[in-house]
Amino acid sequence: MYHNVFAAAVLGLAIAIGLVTGGSYLKSAAIQWKSAERTVTVKGLAEREVRATLALWPLHFTVTGDALGEVQQGVDAQADIIRAFLADAGFKPETITLSSPQVTDRYATSYGNQRPPSRYSAEATMLVRTSAIDAVKQAMPRVGELIGRGVVLSPNYNYRTEFLFTELEEIKPEMIAAATADARKAAKQFAQDSGSRVGAIRSASQGYFSISDLDSYTPDIKRVRVVTTIDYALED
Known part of the structure; x- marks a missing residue:
């Protein structure tokens, strides 16, 4: 009978340790998952005036x-x-x-x-x-x-x-970079207000480039515009 009691005690201790360590792992996993959900979605704008070609x-x-x-x-x-x-x-x-x-x-x-x-x-x-x-x-x-x-x-x-304006391809890279920088600036401001810092880009999508007349009286001057949408991770 002594052996049975001892075996039961050992089994109970093992289960308790398992629950503690397992619970700790689950808690850590939950924190990581929750942290992964901490993102901010921002839009960045870039505009440029160009001459018609x-x-x-x-x-x-x-x-x-x-x-x-x-x-x-x-x-x-x-x-x-x-x-x-x-x-x-x-x-x-x-x-x-x-x-x-x-x-x-x-x-x-x-x-x-x-x-x-x-x-x-x-x-x-x-x-x-x-x-x-x-x-x-x-x-x-x-x-x-x-x-x-x-x-x-x-x-x-x-x-x-x-x-x-027929030279859009030549200015696309610079405008995309400018729109991305504008989006990151907005993300930094949001992170600062929430006591966080900006992490890596989770996803990004580029909007269409639009070309329009500067106004009805100046059709030879064009306004080129693009908007990017970026999801940034937020870190403590």
Whole structure:
């Protein structure tokens, strides 16, 4: 019986030790898990103003006539006038292209007994594609000269001048770095307020780069913007 009591005591002591050490391990694991959940999510912003690198300047014009040959001659004549105007403004021939004319039989689309004064109308577009941004800006106010020479310009929203920024890939790395630094600055402030310090990055996602006009009066200056979202670990 003595041996049985002794064995039971030993077993009980072993169980007690196991519970203590096991409980300590579980407590440590719980603390580590809880610590792993201590993160802060912040957003970083980077903005930059850049100059447009490409201009698309369409000069859309219309010609009317009662015969197709007459209309074609009118298109050629007005195209020559526009080319001369653009050459005088300093644009090279390789930056200028002429679209195929779109011809409409206005008699076929008219209703009733009233017909348009001319049967055919043709629309064409002379497009200037150039990196000479200043030359485009200086020439645009002079388009009234074309009207004085008999060119019937018909501008609309579909044929508006566009200024584009085409060198985004060159500034992407610097802007991403700036957005990341901005996010870390916000994380440090949060950590300071909470009595912690910023640890490693847990996850990060980069938003889309957006390019917009600086304002409606300065379309040749662009604002490039990117936002990054980063999860940082917080440490005591």
